[in-house]
Amino acid sequence: xxxxxxxxxxxxxxxxxxxxxxxxxxxxxxxxxxxxxxxxxxxxxxxxxxxxxxxxxxxxxxxxxxxxxxxxxxxxxxxxxxxxxxxxxxxxxxxxxxxxxxxxxxxxxxxxxxxxxxxxxxxxxxxxxxxxxxxxxxx
Numbered sequence: 001x002x003x004x005x006x007x008x009x010x011x012x013x014x015x016x017x018x019x020x021x022x023x024x025x026x027x028x029x030x031x032x033x034x035x036x037x038x039x040x041x042x043x044x045x046x047x048x049x050x051x052x053x054x055x056x057x058x059x060x061x062x063x064x065x066x067x068x069x070x071x072x073x074x075x076x077x078x079x080x081x082x083x084x085x086x087x088x089x090x091x092x093x094x095x096x097x098x099x100x101x102x103x104x105x106x107x108x109x110x111x112x113x114x115x116x117x118x119x120x121x122x123x124x125x126x127x128x129x130x131x132x133x134x135x136x137x138x139x
Contacts, residue, residue, distance in 0.1 A: 014091060014117035019084045022122065023093065027077075029070045035063055039123045047111055047127035048072065069127075073097060081110070091115040107132065 018037065025033035038044075044062045046054045046069050056065035076099035084093035094112045101107035111129030115122055 014086055014089075014115075014120055014122075016084055016086060018120060019086065019091060019093065019115070020080075023080055023084075023095070026070075029074075031063065031067055031070065034066050035059065037122050038062055038125075039118055039121045042122060043124045043126075045124075045126040047129040053127070076109070086117075089117050091117060101132065 022034065022037040025037070038059060040059050041057070042059060042062045044056045044065045046056075046065055048054075048069075054065065056062045076097035079096050079098065081094040081096055085091055092112060092114050094110070096111070097109045099107055099109070109129055109132070111127060114124075114126045114128070116124035
């Protein structure tokens with residue numbers, strides 16, 4: 001079995017296995033493994049922050065952004081929701097976090113990542129999440 005982390009950057013394409021390895025690294029909070037999957041000029045758009053969301057550009061800044069988001073999501077368990085979609089240089093994956101809400105009740109946060117790939121690595125990761133709002137309309 002070949003290691004998806006050891007692919008040749010110049011010729012490899014993104015595969016479901018490589019994207020799954022990236023997702024698994026995120027679930028393990030393994031920053032070094034995450035960084036091995038991104039290009040030097042990667043752009044990361046977080047699902048929360050002041051922009052809305054916050055954007056980091058370049059491998060050094062993306063490392064900072066990943067570390068901040070991993071810390072933000074500490075205490076929650078990440079789950080993949082279905083198979084990722086990969087089409088040429090673009091892809092998408094859905095996920096959820098399970099944890100505890102501010103009131104102590106169990107809470108599930110759902111989201112998705114939109115990707116751009118280059119040379120078998122992630123060149124852009126733009127994350128989105130559904131947000132709970134106490135005063136949101138209900139049935």
